[in-house]
Every structure is written in structure tokens, then in C-alpha cells.
Amino acid sequence: MNKSLPLKKKEGFQGQKAVVIPRPVLAQKCVKNDIISTLYITDIGYYPKALYHYRERPHGADQHILIYCYKGAGDVIVKTKEYRIEAGDFIIIPIKVAHKYEADVNDPWTIYWVHFKGSISHSILSLFEKQTGGHKGFIRNNERIFSLFNEMYNQLERGYGTDNLIYTNMCLWHFLTSFIYNIQSDPAGQLNDKNTTDMAIDYLSKNISKTLTLEEIASHVNLSPSYFSSLFKNKTGFSPIEYYNHLKIQKACQFLLFTTLRIKEIANEVGIDDPYYFSRLFRKIMGISPNLYREKKIH
Incomplete structure (x- = not known):
């Protein structure tokens, strides 16, 4: 930290924006609302070129804090880590x-910041730390982030009606997810910057009509079968073949709902030669x- 700053400011930056939701409103409309009590915004703001911006909280804040640096730079100490x-x-x-x-x-930073809390907020923090390995992460400039921030901020500027608060805090889930999973999207809406698991899932999705082995899937991502299988299950909660079967049955459901193909034909379409095995697998998963699925049109 720079100890020789001529001036330190908590706020007061040209062009800044901030909304601090009154604590009685939080207590009455957020904490007591079954929908948003799990995760809700308490404060939100934007500080452009925040020269001499400084905050110190020896005992921490009453909320979790997310700070995103759009331009410039700054220093943060969490406990004793810089x-x-x-x-x-x-x-x-x-x-x-x-x-x-x-x-x-x-080179003072330009930051977007959100303070939030709620009954599951600690679990959100744990998930974030698992994904990033700590408190800090990186994400490319993402228009979705700015769009969601502005959506939340503009809605809160309209007041603290119940509908406004529910809408805003449901947007907060999407906003935080963009940071936790750090997923980018191209103009066509396709995900990129994929990790090994994402690449494998793409490969499985494009080969629903085939019967891939674990060895073939692992080879596609240049990993040994045992290491890949462990990595994949840790990420998704399923083995690669289990996941592959789920994708096959998902596709089969679409055929059942939207086509008149016979069961044997659908089984072939999803790479399963034995219609009896297909039916057993379908029943096990669905x-x-x-x-009966086709008859009831369960969807």
C-alpha cells in the first residue's frame, strides 16, 4: 500500500454512481422475502478514475464485497494478503x-462494486474460492457484466418496491455467476475460453449418434483416461460415460416429443443399437x- 498519499477519499469522484439501500428496507423487504432472502444487494456503485480512493475496515464489512476493475489499477489487502x-x-x-x-x-482505478449478503451468500463465496483458488479473479471486458450491472443499478434507482427488489436481486444471481464461472460468449452466443471438461462435453454433444469409449473421449482432450475421468467427475459430478448417456437420453426425449420415430429408430439416432438396452437406460435416467414419456408428453 502507498503510505504517502496526499489525500484519501471514500467517495466523491466525478461521474460516480451509488445506491445504498436503507437498512430498514433490507430488513423488511429482503430478509423477510422468501425469494430474495437467500441473496440480495445492499449497496451498489461505480467509481470512475477514483483518484485517492481509499477504504479501511479493520473488522470487515457487514456484507460481502465484489470489486471489478474496468480500467486503471489499485491495491487490496484481505487479512494479511496483498x-x-x-x-x-x-x-x-x-x-x-x-x-x-x-x-x-x-493510474487510479475505475471500478464497479456490489455489496451483497443473504442466507446462501457464504456458499457463493465458497464456490468462488473453489473456482479461482482465492479471492482474486480475472475476466475480459464482458458486455454482459456491464449490461447486468446497469440493469440492477437502474432498477434500484427507481425505488425499493417489492417488484423492483425481486427483479434486481434475481439479476444478481446471473451477475455473480458471470464472475464465478468466468464464461465468455461470442456474438453468436456460443461459449468460448473452454476448459478441458467443456471441450469434452462439446465433443460428446456433437457425437450423440456414435458410441464413444472413455479412451476416445480422453484422447480428444489429450489426457489419459484415468486422469481425465477423475477431472471430469470432479467438475460435473458424473463420470464421462454417465454424462454421455444423459446427453443421449436428453436427445431421445426431444425425438419422443417432436417426432413420430419408433423407439428402435430413436435408439439408433442416439447411437444405441439395442432398443431394449435403450429402454432400460431411458427408464433408469428419466x-x-x-x-409412457411420449404418451404423457412430460416436459
């Missing part, structure tokens, strides 16, 4: 954890036979 934050970096500071942060004096 982080350099630059354009594209973001950091989540847990509730009640000592911290301090300040903008770089030569809890109902293919014929």
Missing part, C-alpha cells in the same frame, strides 16, 4: 474479514419408459 488489481481483475472480500484497498495514485 493483491494488485488491474484492468480485468476482480476481487471478492468476505463478510467480517479485515481489509483495506486504495486506487493507484498514478424414471419412466420411453413410450
Whole structure:
């Protein structure tokens, strides 16, 4: 941290935006609302070129804090660990954890920030730490992030009606997910920057009509079968073949709902030669036979 700043400011930056939701409103309309009590915004703001921006909370804040650095740079200390934050970096500071942060004096940061809490917020933080390995992460400039931030901010500027608060805090889930999973999308809506598991899932999805082995799937992502299988299951909760079968049955459901193909023909379409095995697998995954699924049109 720079100890020789001529001035330190909590706020007061030209062009800044901030909404601090009154605590009685939070208590009455968020904490007591079954829909949003699990996760809700308490404060939200935007500080452009925040020269001399500085905050220190020896006992932490009463909420979790997300800071996203759009431009410039700054320094953050969480407990005793120091982080350099630059354009594209973001950091989540847990509730009640000592911290301090300040903008770089030569290249002050432009930041978007959100304070949030709720009954599942600790689980959200745990998931974030699992995904990033700590408090800090990186994400490319993503129009979805800015769009969601503005959506939440503009809605809160319209007041604290129940509908406004529910809408805003349901957007918060999507907003935080964009950081936790750091998923980018191209103009066509297709995901990129994929990890090994994503690449494998894409491969499975494109080969539903085949019968791939574990060895073939692992080879596609250049890993040994045993290591790949362990990695895949840790990420998804399923073995690669289990996941593959789920994709096959998902496709089969679409055939049952939207075509008049016979069960044997559908089985062939999803790469299963034995229609009896297909029916057993369908029942195991869906809890109902293919014929009954089609009859009831369960969807």
C-alpha cells in the first residue's frame, strides 16, 4: 500500500454512481422475502478514475464485497494478503474479514462494486474460492457484466418496491455467476475460453449418434483416461460415460416429443443399437419408459 498519499477519499469522484439501500428496507423487504432472502444487494456503485480512493475496515464489512476493475489499477489487502488489481481483475472480500484497498495514485482505478449478503451468500463465496483458488479473479471486458450491472443499478434507482427488489436481486444471481464461472460468449452466443471438461462435453454433444469409449473421449482432450475421468467427475459430478448417456437420453426425449420415430429408430439416432438396452437406460435416467414419456408428453 502507498503510505504517502496526499489525500484519501471514500467517495466523491466525478461521474460516480451509488445506491445504498436503507437498512430498514433490507430488513423488511429482503430478509423477510422468501425469494430474495437467500441473496440480495445492499449497496451498489461505480467509481470512475477514483483518484485517492481509499477504504479501511479493520473488522470487515457487514456484507460481502465484489470489486471489478474496468480500467486503471489499485491495491487490496484481505487479512494479511496483498493483491494488485488491474484492468480485468476482480476481487471478492468476505463478510467480517479485515481489509483495506486504495486506487493507484498514478493510474487510479475505475471500478464497479456490489455489496451483497443473504442466507446462501457464504456458499457463493465458497464456490468462488473453489473456482479461482482465492479471492482474486480475472475476466475480459464482458458486455454482459456491464449490461447486468446497469440493469440492477437502474432498477434500484427507481425505488425499493417489492417488484423492483425481486427483479434486481434475481439479476444478481446471473451477475455473480458471470464472475464465478468466468464464461465468455461470442456474438453468436456460443461459449468460448473452454476448459478441458467443456471441450469434452462439446465433443460428446456433437457425437450423440456414435458410441464413444472413455479412451476416445480422453484422447480428444489429450489426457489419459484415468486422469481425465477423475477431472471430469470432479467438475460435473458424473463420470464421462454417465454424462454421455444423459446427453443421449436428453436427445431421445426431444425425438419422443417432436417426432413420430419408433423407439428402435430413436435408439439408433442416439447411437444405441439395442432398443431394449435403450429402454432400460431411458427408464433408469428419466424414471419412466420411453413410450409412457411420449404418451404423457412430460416436459
